[in-house]
Amino acid sequence: MKAEEVDLTIDSLMPLPEKILKEGDLLTDVEIYLMYHGRPVLYKRKGVPVTKSFLLESAELLKNLYIKREDTRIIVERIHQRLLELYNKEPDLKVLREVFGEMGSLMDTVLALPNKENLDVVKRFTGELAGYMESHPDSAYLVAFTLKKDFTTSLHISNVGALVSGFALHLGYKGEDYKKLVISAFMHDVGKIKVPDEILKKPGKLTDEEYRIMKMHPVWGADILKSTGNIEHVPVALFHHECMDGSGYPSGLTGDKIPDEAKIVQICDIYEALTGVRPYREPMDPYEALTLVREQFLKKKKIDKDLYADFVIFLYRNRTED
Numbered sequence: 398m399k400a401e402e403v404d405l406t407i408d409s410l411m412p413l414p415e416k417i418l419k420e421g422d423l424l425t426d427v428e429i430y431l432m433y434h435g436r437p438v439l440y441k442r443k444g445v446p447v448t449k450s451f452l453l454e455s456a457e458l459l460k461n462l463y464i465k466r467e468d469t470r471i472i473v474e475r476i477h478q479r480l481l482e483l484y485n486k487e488p489d490l491k492v493l494r495e496v497f498g499e500m501g502s503l504m505d506t507v508l509a510l511p512n513k514e515n516l517d518v519v520k521r522f523t524g525e526l527a528g529y530m531e532s533h534p535d536s537a538y539l540v541a542f543t544l545k546k547d548f549t550t551s552l553h554i555s556n557v558g559a560l561v562s563g564f565a566l567h568l569g570y571k572g573e574d575y576k577k578l579v580i581s582a583f584m585h586d587v588g589k590i591k592v593p594d595e596i597l598k599k600p601g602k603l604t605d606e607e608y609r610i611m612k613m614h615p616v617w618g619a620d621i622l623k624s625t626g627n628i629e630h631v632p633v634a635l636f637h638h639e640c641m642d643g644s645g646y647p648s649g650l651t652g653d654k655i656p657d658e659a660k661i662v663q664i665c666d667i668y669e670a671l672t673g674v675r676p677y678r679e680p681m682d683p684y685e686a687l688t689l690v691r692e693q694f695l696k697k698k699k700i701d702k703d704l705y706a707d708f709v710i711f712l713y714r715n716r717t718e719d
């Protein structure tokens with residue numbers, strides 16, 4: 398591949414979100430740049446699809462690949478087309494896996510820069526997803542099978558979004574309340590964008606200082622949501638790490654003072670964190686994960702017992718109706 402030097406400022410570029418670099422046509426209309434001695438050189442032209450050999454060639458260079466910020470629109474548009482095609486189909490397991498896979502790519506692309514425009518995209522897409530799920534309520538009992546096993550923040554978010562979209566339907570959420578909760582779920586960890594990567598991706602235990610920084614993400618998320626006109630999604634972002642016994646953060650709220658929506662996202666968040674792959678430990682199976690939640694959270698009165706019971710039933714139906 399012949400590389401050409403181009404006249405572009407670094408500010409007009411952003412790192413290529415790793416998870417979206419895969420074989421297929423998602424990036425066909427997007428130019429990819431290689432940062433070479435601090436200067437961007439054209440690495441893939443528009444019109445060239447990402448092939449297997451391109452991926453092999455690029456594996457070593459991944460951290461140095463960039464795209465134009467403005468081209469995220471092209472990627473988002475392509476993801477949208479695919480989602481709309483999927484929404485014309487009945488939500489079987491294959492379709493839902495593709496839907497949440499596309500949502501993961503979307504989150505990876507837009508949450509790198511959670512400004513108003515990008516959060517509006519998240520809102521629009523997750524709102525449409527809520528509409529699709531609500532018009533096919535049985536889809537609630539397939540979502541646990543769609544969870545992607547990986548440890549990036551964007552996949553964690555789309556996994557939690559998948560679980561919440563199913564669990565909330567199971568709990569009887571409908572209409573605007575349902576839509577708002579699904580959108581909140583997809584935005585709940587937006588504050589993690591401000592947590593340095595060394596902490597976010599650290600394999601193993603955080604030091605006290607690192608943990609203190611990590612625990613800022615609900616407040617940072619709430620700030621981002623307030624400043625982008627998403628006030629209705631602040632409670633979930635701000636309170637999803639509060640515990641019923643007051644031992645959570647950032648406010649140490651107790652019992653009924655924690656909004657129900659934050660409790661719903663929290664239980665899905667905990668379950669996903671335990672069953673998802675992390676670099677430093679094996680993922681738990683659903684039974685082990687629920688046992689740990691019972692021992693570490695329910696018995697210590699950190700989570701709502703009725704909600705836990707509902708969640709167990711919800712997962713049980715996910716497991717038996719495949």
Ligand SMILES: [Fe+2]
Binds near residue numbers: 614
């Ligand atoms: Fe969180």
